[in-house]
Amino acid sequence: METTRTVTVAIIGAGPRGISVLERLAANWAALPEGNRPRTTVHLVEPYEPGPGHVWRTDQSRHFLMNTPALFPTVVPVGEAAAGRAPSLVPVSFDHWRQRMVDSPDSRLSDDDRKELQSLTFADFPSRALYGRYLEWIYSSLTGALGEGFKVVVHRSEAQHVEPLTAGFRVRLSGGGAVVSDAVVLALGHLPAQLNPEQEALRDGAARLGLQYWPPNVPADADWNRLPARKTVLVRGLGLNFFDIITHLTEGRGGNFVSSGLPAGRALDYHPSGREPLVVAASRRGTPYRAKAKLDSYVPRSIQLRYCTPTRASRFAAEGIQPGFDHDLWPLLHRDAVWAYYGTLARTAGLPDAFLPSLQDVLDDADQVWRRRLEELLDGTVAPADRLDLESLASPFRRHRFASEEEYNRAVLDYLEEDAAGSDRGENDPLKMAIGAMNAGRSVIKEIVADGGLTEASWTAELRGWFEPLVEGLASGPPALRIEQLAALARSGIVRFAGPAPRFELDAALGRFTVSSPWVEGGKYDAGVLVEAMMPANRVSQNRSVLLRRLLEDGLVRARTMMSEDGVPEVSPGIDVSKPPYRAIGANGLAQENLYVLGLQLSSVQWGTAIAAEAGASLDAGSRTLRDADDIARAILA
Ligand SMILES: Cc1cc2nc3c(=O)[nH]c(=O)nc-3n(C[C@H](O)[C@H](O)[C@H](O)COP(=O)(O)OP(=O)(O)OC[C@H]3O[C@@H](n4cnc5c(N)ncnc54)[C@H](O)[C@@H]3O)c2cc1C
Numbered sequence: 001m002e003t004t005r006t007v008t009v010a011i012i013g014a015g016p017r018g019i020s021v022l023e024r025l026a027a028n029w030a031a032l033p034e035g036n037r038p039r040t041t042v043h044l045v046e047p048y049e050p051g052p053g054h055v056w057r058t059d060q061s062r063h064f065l066m067n068t069p070a071l072f073p074t075v076v077p078v079g080e081a082a083a084g085r086a087p088s089l090v091p092v093s094f095d096h097w098r099q100r101m102v103d104s105p106d107s108r109l110s111d112d113d114r115k116e117l118q119s120l121t122f123a124d125f126p127s128r129a130l131y132g133r134y135l136e137w138i139y140s141s142l143t144g145a146l147g148e149g150f151k152v153v154v155h156r157s158e159a160q161h162v163e164p165l166t167a168g169f170r171v172r173l174s175g176g177g178a179v180v181s182d183a184v185v186l187a188l189g190h191l192p193a194q195l196n197p198e199q200e201a202l203r204d205g206a207a208r209l210g211l212q213y214w215p216p217n218v219p220a221d222a223d224w225n226r227l228p229a230r231k232t233v234l235v236r237g238l239g240l241n242f243f244d245i246i247t248h249l250t251e252g253r254g255g256n257f258v259s260s261g262l263p264a265g266r267a268l269d270y271h272p273s274g275r276e277p278l279v280v281a282a283s284r285r286g287t288p289y290r291a292k293a294k295l296d297s298y299v300p301r302s303i304q305l306r307y308c309t310p311t312r313a314s315r316f317a318a319e320g321i322q323p324g325f326d327h328d329l330w331p332l333l334h335r336d337a338v339w340a341y342y343g344t345l346a347r348t349a350g351l352p353d354a355f356l357p358s359l360q361d362v363l364d365d366a367d368q369v370w371r372r373r374l375e376e377l378l379d380g381t382v383a384p385a386d387r388l389d390l391e392s393l394a395s396p397f398r399r400h401r402f403a404s405e406e407e408y409n410r411a412v413l414d415y416l417e418e419d420a421a422g423s424d425r426g427e428n429d430p431l432k433m434a435i436g437a438m439n440a441g442r443s444v445i446k447e448i449v450a451d452g453g454l455t456e457a458s459w460t461a462e463l464r465g466w467f468e469p470l471v472e473g474l475a476s477g478p479p480a481l482r483i484e485q486l487a488a489l490a491r492s493g494i495v496r497f498a499g500p501a502p503r504f505e506l507d508a509a510l511g512r513f514t515v516s517s518p519w520v521e522g523g524k525y526d527a528g529v530l531v532e533a534m535m536p537a538n539r540v541s542q543n544r545s546v547l548l549r550r551l552l553e554d555g556l557v558r559a560r561t562m563m564s565e566d567g568v569p570e571v572s573p574g575i576d577v578s579k580p581p582y583r584a585i586g587a588n589g590l591a592q593e594n595l596y597v598l599g600l601q602l603s604s605v606q607w608g609t610a611i612a613a614e615a616g617a618s619l620d621a622g623s624r625t626l627r628d629a630d631d632i633a634r635a636i637l638a
Contacts, residue, residue, distance in 0.1 A: 003035060014154075058133050219248070278496070557597075559576065582598065
């Protein structure tokens, strides 16, 4: 007998995560026996185009590149991740799509898309606009493949209020409409955030003095043409947004990077257009994010984790122990980083044959002794300057005083040139391979710590406290080309660096922003413009989304509270949710039936919620977000 059941779902946010939920709903629906398929209507609420959404708009500048290579991302399960789940109607990762579009280009590809596709390989870093085109294609191919009885209705609006009804919800839209549904999925992604008190003071002071203060932003949202040419511009932050901004202000203003004929690190010269500002940049660490190594895989082919394996790392839980990061997980990953470093050094620098078996013996030893034994092994074999010093990677200029800003800028340039050269060595660079091991370990750790797999104190103080900034700065950096370009800009004097632990201030007497570093003698810069090169904070309690604020006020959702190291409860960045499928927990402490959460707002139960799903990776680790989408879809259709 045919089912008469109907299902109506509102997915709020149709960027990658929202599209994954739609795709999983369609796949699970199609996998049901024909007579059991409920008549299903999915309302997609999204002010931007469904698929690309806000972040991956197809009309953004091609200067904005992804920081993951073409072989990496997907929004649908492919390979290992697809096993045992309802088959996708469009089982196409970004890289499959790239190959398809080269062989038979879609009519909607723009000239710029076609041009980019001509030279893009699986190991290159696509523009965000092109990734947006893939997302757009997935969305339209998916909706084109839907069966009778499964309907998608798009609302190009912002959802502003979710009101619980006796059964289901009413979602109120900007512009006045509303949608009534049985279930709501919050896939809100990157949201605007309130400024912190220091940023507010800078903004207000700038308004009083007629200066320009640029708050944290998605780079494609800002009009960089408003920054003055040939004037000093202060930039806070040396992470991914910094590289976007710099590219826009240089190549984007007609400057050219040309080959110098010299080796990596000094391989480019910059020919200015004369319309660039003079950028003075700084961050707490004092060095930019490191470049990705040049590889033909996501995890280096020479890296095989030996210690931080899923089996070893899950043993704690199997024995009834909730692990701590510093005490239990880091010692495993630390060994892998050491093994990767010296294994590569042994291969490339020709260490004695006995070295690696001895190293393995040392690393297999107990936590208390292996580090001492490692030093003993290295003495006489590896010169101190060639050893791995993880602590100095966290802050390369730690406690180093620079006598002048010239001396500091020289040190940063050396650092950039060496980093670009290391990336160029790829699998043959010991440091990049140690970083590769840490990056590979990230996936394992992501799986282990999810859903209460780590003590709360360790989560806040250790995992997010020191490890996350370290591994982000080392392994989440830009393509090598960007560091090579930055070195060229530093040599040309267009970019200068102010120093570690910088103090950005507004000098009312001078009527200017200033920046200086306590570690650099004499280097104080002033400017009429200060740019925050960072994303708005991903904190539920700090967001400026009308919808999320209303959800919090109405008690339909709440921020998760976690216990700090000192035993004091702290408001964490994410929404409080039940175990998967993630239902929002309301102010009354109860899970809200049929109100689901996916993506960035899960940052208090999962680690690494922003990155795209990794094509072919396990649903428990690299493709975890696809499993979450699948769990939600199945719960809705159940
Ligand atoms: C600039 C930038 C570059 C990045 N680069 C990479 C990269 O190279 N590789 C990688 O793996 N990851 C990258 N990321 C991480 C990124 O988080 C993910 O790739 C992905 O975009 C997350 O998808 P999402 O759907 O959760 O969030 P989003 O992409 O932010 O999509 C959420 C959508 O929800 C919509 N929305 C929000 N509130 C409402 C509302 N009230 N009503 C209706 N719609 C709403 C928004 O308009 C948006 O389209 C990048 C992120 C940013 C911001």
